Amino acid sequence: MSPIEHLYIHIPFCPKLCPYCCFYVEEGSKNKNRAFLDALLKDLEVQAQTREILPRTLYFGGGTPTSLLADQLEYLLSGIRDRLPLHRLEEWTVEANPATVRPEKARLLKDAGVNRISLGVQSWNDATLKTLGRMHSSAQARTTVETLKAAAFEAINIDLMFSVPGQTQEQWESDLQTTIALEPSHISAYCLTYEEDTEYFRKLTNGQFTQDEGHDARLFELTMDRLGEAGYRQYEISNHARPGCESRHNIACWEGREYLGLGPSAFSTLGGERLQNVCDTAEYVRKVEAGNSPVFSRESLAAATLLKEKIAFGLRMDTGVEESLLSPWAGEKEHLVDIGLLEKSGSRLRLTRRGRMLADAVGEAFMG
Ligand SMILES: C[S@@+](CC[C@H](N)C(=O)[O-])C[C@H]1O[C@@H](n2cnc3c(N)ncnc32)[C@H](O)[C@@H]1O
Ligand code: SF4
CATH class of the missing domain: 1.10.10.920 (Arc Repressor Mutant, subunit A)
Incomplete structure (x- = not known):
């Protein structure tokens, strides 16, 4: 059996929950503790006993991995380094929220071998950030980009969102231009999706928010035009990269390669099956600690x-x-x-x- 080459780790904590988000996340620090990190590392060890793991890509997503305290991050990163051979690692991405990255954390990530940061900026317009319920300002996001550059991160992705309620075409164009001027290696530009069971979805269904397909299409076209002119290749509908700076991890997943996911709610595609871990952090920890599998759903992929x-x-x-x-x-x-x-x-x-x-x-x- 060939080794697992792509590993995803889900960190389900966010300092504040965003009203449009449907990822499995928890607010605050209830379960953000050493027991959770130990469960992740134990889960990794158990998986490594059944199948060789020789990562080419590692992806820490969430949630907000950088919401872990610096010493927690250090513990997790060194725990991963101690348990996995990383000589074939090409890309190690960590998702970050601009409110949670200080110079100390940026250096710590870089020193541990992380070589790509995906930063959830969403917008450079403070009114749009407020509508999105983000806890950071545009100025704070700019400082974070500078902090990451000062820590010598060359691969930086900036996440943006368009068709946010109240956002005009001019504001979106300005968001694109501001992002381009910062010269990130990669830009993800997502059209807002109204996900079921979110506050945004409720506001859409009760008429507080409205959708305009024509407006969405114009902003999408503007995105393709401006990012293309600036030298970013739209290698996937929502993802634009400078040549050679595409996300190798995401491409592997989109190409249907096998990957292992650790942490609550994480998916894996392994051995012709799609598996998902329990969507409950405390339950995930209990199961792993007790030596049981945290997988709660398993689908054979015909x-x-x-x-x-x-x-x-x-x-x-x-x-x-x-x-x-x-x-x-x-x-x-x-x-x-x-x-x-x-x-x-x-x-x-x-x-x-x-x-x-x-x-x-x-x-x-x-x-x-
Ligand atoms: C899992 S989040 C990780 C980043 C980090 N937690 C943050 O929000 O800053 C990945 C990205 O998905 C996008 N996203 C999340 N919910 C979305 C939605 N409902 N519609 C469109 N994009 C969304 C945002 O751009 C976000 O940065
Ligand atoms: S910070 Fe990111 S993962 Fe957390 S709730 Fe907001 S969008 Fe979702």
Whole structure:
């Protein structure tokens, strides 16, 4: 069996919960303790007994990994280094919220071998940040980018969100220009999604917020134009990178490679199965401490499901998919080419510019 090359670790803590977020997270520090970190490390050890782990990419996501205290982060990072061979590691990403990174933490991450930071800025406009319920200001985010650069991080991703209630086209353009001027290696620009069971979703359903597809499309086009002109390649619908600075971890996941996820709510794709850990930090700790598996759901991935996922994720990338994968849907494929949403590129098919604006609908065509 080949080794596991991609590892995700979910840190489910945030200083404050955002009203649009549907990730499994907890506010404050109730479970943010040594027992949680020990459970993560024990889970890793148990996994490493059943299957060799030789990471090429490590990804600490959340939640907000940088909401751990400096000594907790140090304990976790050195615990990982002690338990895993890292000589093949190419990329180690940590997600960060601008309110939680001071120079000491930035240096600590760099010294431990982390070489990529993904910073959740969302906007450079203080009114938009307020609407999003973010706990940081635009000035604080700018200082954090400078702190990361001072700590010699070359790979910095900035997360932005557009179509936020009240955000104008001019404000979004200004967010893009401010981000470009800071020269990050990577920019993720997400259209706000109203996720079920969030405060934002409730406000949408009771009419406090409204959606405007035309406005969303204009902001998406502006994103492609401005980031493209500035030298960022849109290698995935929401992800733009300077050449060579794409997220290797995310590409591996989108390409359907195997990965192991640790921590509450984390998914893994291993041995033809999709597994998910319990979405409860205290329960995760109890299970791991007791020597039980923290996995609560396990789905066997049939070949047809794997194929559909490969197509859905592949079409979101600018490299597209091998045309032969779409042969069960020959009629749909030709129709989408005819109406200008898909285009051929050698043996591959990919979304056209217009197709990128309708990516979900195009992907749907191959799901039946
Ligand atoms: C798991 S969060 C990690 C970053 C960190 N916790 C933070 O928020 O600063 C990853 C990114 O997903 C995006 N995101 C979260 N919820 C979203 C939503 N409902 N719609 C669109 N993007 C969202 C945000 O840009 C966020 O930075
Ligand atoms: S800080 Fe990030 S992970 Fe935490 S609630 Fe906000 S968007 Fe979600």
